[in-house]
Amino acid sequence: MRTSDRGVWGNIVIDLIDTDRVRGCLLAGAAGDALGAPVEFDSWSRIEHDFGSRGITGYTAQRGFGFGAITDDTQMTLFTLEGLLRARERGTDPVDEVRTAYLDWFATQGGDVPHRTGELVHDRRLHARRAPGLTCLSALEALAVGKAAVNDSKGCGGVMRVAPVALVAEPGAPDWAIFTLAAELARLTHHHPSGFLPAGVLAVMVRALLGTASVEQALDAGLTSLRENAGAEERAETERALHDAVASARGGTPPPGRIEQHLGGGWTGESALAIAVCAALCASDLRDGVRVAVNHSGDSDSTGAIAGNLLGARDGVAAIPPEWLDRLECRDLVEKLAEQVARVRGRAALRGCSGPGPGC
Numbered sequence: 001m002r003t004s005d006r007g008v009w010g011n012i013v014i015d016l017i018d019t020d021r022v023r024g025c026l027l028a029g030a031a032g033d034a035l036g037a038p039v040e041f042d043s044w045s046r047i048e049h050d051f052g053s054r055g056i057t058g059y060t061a062q063r064g065f066g067f068g069a070i071t072d073d074t075q076m077t078l079f080t081l082e083g084l085l086r087a088r089e090r091g092t093d094p095v096d097e098v099r100t101a102y103l104d105w106f107a108t109q110g111g112d113v114p115h116r117t118g119e120l121v122h123d124r125r126l127h128a129r130r131a132p133g134l135t136c137l138s139a140l141e142a143l144a145v146g147k148a149a150v151n152d153s154k155g156c157g158g159v160m161r162v163a164p165v166a167l168v169a170e171p172g173a174p175d176w177a178i179f180t181l182a183a184e185l186a187r188l189t190h191h192h193p194s195g196f197l198p199a200g201v202l203a204v205m206v207r208a209l210l211g212t213a214s215v216e217q218a219l220d221a222g223l224t225s226l227r228e229n230a231g232a233e234e235r236a237e238t239e240r241a242l243h244d245a246v247a248s249a250r251g252g253t254p255p256p257g258r259i260e261q262h263l264g265g266g267w268t269g270e271s272a273l274a275i276a277v278c279a280a281l282c283a284s285d286l287r288d289g290v291r292v293a294v295n296h297s298g299d300s301d302s303t304g305a306i307a308g309n310l311l312g313a314r315d316g317v318a319a320i321p322p323e324w325l326d327r328l329e330c331r332d333l334v335e336k337l338a339e340q341v342a343r344v345r346g347r348a349a350l351r352g353c354s355g356p357g358p359g360c
């Protein structure tokens, strides 16, 4: 809806909904990350043994993780957001700014980086090492000395951090611009198409869910962008995984064993997105969707983070269980960045912007 189409009160109501969903996307992503983190490397049989037939449903301080502790998934999502906001403020290239932000994150993980650029890097809480992805670390080690990252990785470290692309995009930005930017950000570290194309799909889906789309409609938009922006061969694996996600969700919530059997363990980009999409499609609500997304023998924190991004963008903050929000590590940082996003989106709406603009 264009600003000129609404009355003043209509604008205020819609802007409040918009802000709530931006916060929901970020906070539910972080909560999904925190919920899944303690069981990331566990088999479903081990999870079931420890937490019962519904699996893990609340934070736990077991297994060396702090209660509600976030991991590299949320850390890198916040650095993505900081880089994108800097690009919007300065009118600079978003890929350059996010690359710089990722180098800041690399510094928090002990990487040798000569300069610190943003503010997040100075928050000591983000220096905690929470099983960071090795592909991200090695790629950033190369980027830190001005070399290109060389790999053929399709790890899920590319897709799990790009939801902010949809949040910071200009209101009128076309889907292809959102898809392309998210895929480029993932490709900074992951060079296999299944490592970066799912990032484009996720960003387009989040943008659709921030509007009025259902998960099914958002997936249609994501698949359309995938077909329009990637060749048949390079997109085949991602496309197949998403069709498998739809098939798995068709009969209702699949049991954890079937998630792994049909969609993999979520370690790769297309598999992580497929698990999150399947969970979002068949869940009764956000709590259930994130629970389904983390309870399987795989990369539970990443699949939980992605499912949280999707369902939080659709449902807003009120859908997130209060006990997940209350003890969420770095919630204040997430809220602060969400406020900055709201200001950027508010300014863009006031301009009645309809073009892709520098943010995309």
Ligand SMILES: [Mg+2]
Pocket: 071, 072, 073, 130, 131, 301, 302
């Ligand atoms: Mg993680």
